[in-house]
Amino acid sequence: MIDVTIDDDRSIRTVALDRPAARNALTVAGLESLEAAIADADESVIYLTGNGPAFCAGADLEAVADLDGDRDRAREFARLGQRVARRIEASPAVVVAGIDGAARGGGLELALACDVRVGTPESTYGEPGVTFGLFGAWGGTVRLPRVLGEGNALEFALSGRTVDAEEALQLGLISRLEDDPRSVAAEIASNAHDALSALKRRIRDDAERATQERREAAAFADLLEAHADDVDAVLE
Structure with missing residues (x-):
């Protein structure tokens, strides 16, 4: 269900959802495998993508139907998806979502947990659960307004509705539009790995401002100590 490949230089781990016939919809087993693939990474960049014509259609509807309306099991399924999204968000690696084709429901929610979202011109985006009485519950109601702002998040x-790649770029659902999204992962991976990790931690930091600034200064000092020779080389 999850195909993991690692670059020769070990800087990028590609994690590909691999159920193309099901548009990479995720079951419980698929979510658990995805969580493990993210947790095991020691590369500086993780490139999350989908094999076949879709990025991810979200939760497998057969798996949802198998919950049989049981509230406790439904809550557990939602909490599992939330846990995987948090794992992506908290990974020391920079996680780049490469979105080609459909990102729907839980698939979009997992993309929202990534640090950078890059779509192809053929990519499309939607939260269609409301059309049949549900909504995505893998952290989407938390992250969507942070990304789009409350007004756009509510309307979307x-x-x-489904939006195309151009509108997704305008809304801020994606930050780049590329024929080859993986090129962005390679661009990021070419930078200093410790600086990437430090930047992610600082930008993701939700402490109060004074604490954030203190941590920022300490991280800068750590990096300058580690890269003093590199700075000198730039000046030469």
Whole structure:
């Protein structure tokens, strides 16, 4: 279900959702495998993508139907998806989502947990659960307004509509539009690995401002100590 490949220089781990016939929809087993693939990474960049014509259609609807309306099992399924999204968000690696084809529901929610989202011109985005009485519960209601702002998030989620790549770029659902999204992962991986990790931690830091600034200064000092020779080389 999850195909993991690692670059020869060990700087990028590609994690590909691999159920193309099901548009890479995720079951419980798929979510657990994805979590393990993220947790095991020691590369500086993780490139998350989907094999076949879709990025990820979200939760496997057969798996959702198998919950049989049981509230406790439904809550557990939602919590599992939330845990995987948090794992992506908290990874020391920079996680780049390469989105080609459809990103729907839980698939979009997992992309929202990534640090950078890059779409192809053929990519499309939607939260269609509301059209049949549900909504994505893998952290989407938390992250979507952070990314889009409350007004755009409400309109996008409540309408259940699908947006194309150009509108997704305008809304801020994706930050880049590329024919080859993996090139962005390679671009990021070419930078100093410890600086990438430090930047991610600082930008993701949700402490109060004074604490953030103190941590930022300490991280800068650590990096300058480690890269003093590199700075000198730039000046030569």
